[in-house]
Amino acid sequence: MSELSTTSNPPSPIKERIILFARNNMGLISTLISTLAIGLALLIGGILIAFAGIDPFDAITYLVKGSFGNRYGFGETLTRFVPLLFCSLSFAIAHKSGFFNVGAEGQLLMGAVGAVLVGAYIDGLHPILHVFLCIVAGIIFGAIWAGIAGFLKIFLGSDELINTMMLNYVAILLVDYLIHGPIKPPESYLYVSATILPSAKLPIILSKSPLHLGFIISLLVTAAVFYLIYRTPIGYQMRAVGANRRAASYAGINIVWATIVALLTTGGLAGMGGAMELMGTQFKIVNGFSAGYGYDGIGVAVMGRYNPIGILLAALLFAVIRVGMGAMQRGAGVPFPLLNVIQGLIIVFVIASGYLTNKLSETVIGGRA
Amino acid sequence: MDAAWMTTIVTWLTMSIRMSIPLLFPSLGGLISQKAGVYNFGLEGMMLCGAYFGYFGSYITGNPWIGLLLGVVSGGLLGLLLAFTSIHLRVSQLVTGLGIGVFSLGITGYLYRLIGIGTATTAATLFTSVDFGRLGSLPVIGEIFLSHSWMVYAGFVLVILIAWFFFHTTPGLNFRAVGENPQVADTAGVNVVTNRYLAVVVSGILASLGGAFLTLTQTAYFTENISAGRGWIAISAIVLGKFNPWGVLLACLLFGAADAAQMQIQVMNLGIPYQFLLMTPYILAMLAMVGFVGKVRSPAAMGKPYIKH
Incomplete structure (x- = not known):
């Protein structure tokens, strides 16, 4: 960048135009770079599939068909989207507040435990109240774990x-x-938790598919989370602490309070994700209940660069890959860990491509146009 | 004290030493990287790759040394990747480390499932214990100290070498300077970038040795996620060891002893659910850091990319 800004030769008209275009379209360009990073990751995935002696194009057909080729697969994709979205919101809000919560996996699990306790053992409630209480229990358990x-x-x-x-x-x-033991139904021979009662289950919103109400709830929660971060005083305080702890302290912000709120929110979100997964999809806890949603988040x-639209799109992409990978395993025999x-x-390439984006914006701002 | 108790204690001490090694290698790796100013949060992934490729090489060729070589190369390559992103591209060391972890979990699981799972024929050839001749048959001492594979002794020798390197050699001093104050080090003619690259690659190699130790001296098999968080516990051991190789050794011995104890208690069948016993290393890793962060001074420029002006 320094070579460009200190150059004594006037930039050529073409260069000028490119710089002008880049300056006006930084969002587009960074999206393009991210897309390239994802493409590269998928390409390497394809090479690994070929390495296993499987036709990659055959495998990709399964991926596409399985994840949005039919009504059921489409519903399944949007169902997987829900816990992914909650876990990524959990990580994002912690990131904005200046700490790293890599514990969404555990918080999600504990949230599911909270929801199963209320959902399976409290009987005779109105469904709306029951669902509400299960979600609250999930949030509380997740928040406690964080x-x-x-x-x-x-x-x-x-x-942390x-x-x-x-x-x-x-x-x-x-x-x-x-x-x-403690939450295993006595009559069961398998190691599972009790199944939640019908009144605690989330209703299906797309018939002939597994898509449940949690999908709508997750979108509403996304809006609420970003409203909290960007439009409320406590959100402002959390971001201030995240941006510069010392400066926030000098500005009179109660750091301990802001951190506590951020921690409870980050844990609560992951826990809520666990409750949703339990109440909408699995209904009971088995070994491997979470299957890595916390890390995927x-x-x-x-990948979503911590902004709402980016996170929604990234969660959708990860859900497509996850569901498609299951179809690829069943159809073409591709081992699931390829996921x-x-x-x-994708994580490594996208984070590395941030360098390109930064460098480009420096050049554009430093360059003449 | 009766004979049964004596046997239990001897076994426990032997296991303590043995279980500290898969933590010691990645801890020393993480220490070297952090001393030079780069966080290595990819230790867990590098361990996994070391474990898998170590297993794979030994299984294919029947020679554990080839396995070790493959494992070390995989760890070194991941180290190179982390070095490139954190030193050249200056992007988040944490996120890259996590990415390396996810990738390693995937690639080892993927290759492992392709090649076949856990049947008797898939056992790798193990490193055997070092033969100390008649010394090895000494009572108690022979079993506790002289019954291990060469990797255990290599781990201890490494502690001595690293301590000597850091505190008694000029390159070691330069190395630490790069992590404390890269600007000053640079002005004094120390190459910050080269030193940091070396540190992170060596760190990857050491982490993969820790993983290879699991499959090449202990299990003979690979299982998915075999490292079970040791790459993270290692980071706690570095803090507990106050960023000093000797301290790190003590911390790893402590964690190893706890791990060995919970294994022993599982065998004794005292009615404690095994899940709670398995939790102890993780809980210990959490407790180990209580009150230390802040009091223990980490290298001043740790985690900060260096931009030459």
Whole structure:
């Protein structure tokens, strides 16, 4: 960038036009760069499929058909979209508030535990009330799980990144314990939790598909989250703490309070995602209930560049890949972990492409036009 | 004290040493990287790749050394990737590290499922224990200290080497300077970029050694997610060890002892649900950091990209 801005030769008209175009279309260009990054990740995925001796085009047909080629697959994609969206919102709000919550996986699981306790063991409620109480329980359990890391950070100075990660492993083991005994129905031979009552299930909103009301709720929550961050005083305080802790402190912002609110929100969102997944899709907790939604959510937030539209699109893309990958496994025999390969590459490429975008905007702003 | 208790304690101490090694390698790796000013949050993924490719190479050729070589190359390459993104591209070290973790979980799981799962024929050839001759048959001491594979001793030697390198050599001093104050180091003629690259690549190699230790000396099999969070616990061990190689060794021995203890208690069948026993390493890793962050001084320029002016 410095070569360009310090050059003594006047830029050629063509260069001038390119710079002008770039300056007016930065959003478009960064989207394009992200798309290229995703394309590259998918390309490597295709090479790996070919390496397994499977025709990649055959596999891609399964991906497309499985994820939005028919009514059921389309519904399934939008269903997977829900927990992904919640987990990415959880990561994004923590990121905006200046800490790393890599514990959505555990918080989601605990949220599902909260929802299963209310959904399976409290009987005789009106469905609307029952659903509402299940969601509240999910939020509370998720928030408590994040709150452990928050407590350790705020009062004992312990690093939240490692703690939220460690709490994922603890949550998985805790849930494993619960479904081996305390919340296992006595008559069951399998290690599962009790199934929630019909009154706690979310209604299907697209017939002949698994799509449930949680999809609508997740969109509303997205709007609410970004309203909270950008349009409310506490949201402003959270962002201020995230941008510069010390400056926020000098400005008289109560850092502890802002951090607590952010932590409870980030945990609550992941927990709510767990409740939705339970009440709309799985109805009971089994081993592997979460299947990596918490980690995928990080990728979604990074790819969506922490803004609402970006996150919605990224969550949709990840959902398509996830559902399509299942269809590819069933149809073409592609091992499912390819999902993580592609998502990991997307994370690395998209974050790396941020460099290009930054460099380009420096050039454009520094260059003459 | 009766003989049964004696046996239990000897086994526990032996296991403590053995279980500290898969933490020691990645911890030392993370330490080197952090000393040079770069966070390596990809340790977990690098371990996984080391474990898988170590297993794969040994399984295919029947020679654990080839496996080790493959594992180390995979860790080094991931280190190179992390070095490139964090030093040249200056993008988030945390997010890249997490991406490497997700990618590694996927690629090892993918290749593993392609090649076949857990049948008897898929066992890798293991490194055998070092033969200390008659010393090895000494009571108690022979079993606790002289019954391990060479990788265990390599881990301890590495601690000595790294401590000597950091505190008694000029390159080691330069290395630390790069992590403390890259501007000053640069002015003094130390190449910040080269040092940081070296640090992160070596860090990847060490992390993959930790993973290879699991499959090449312990299990002979790969299972998905075999590292089970050790790459993250390692970061806690670095903090607990106060960024000092000797401290890190002690921290890893402590974690190893806890891990060995929970394994022993599982075998004793005391009626404690095994899930709670399995939780102990993670909870210990959380407790280990309580009150340390802030009091322990980490390298001043850690996590900050260096921009040459």
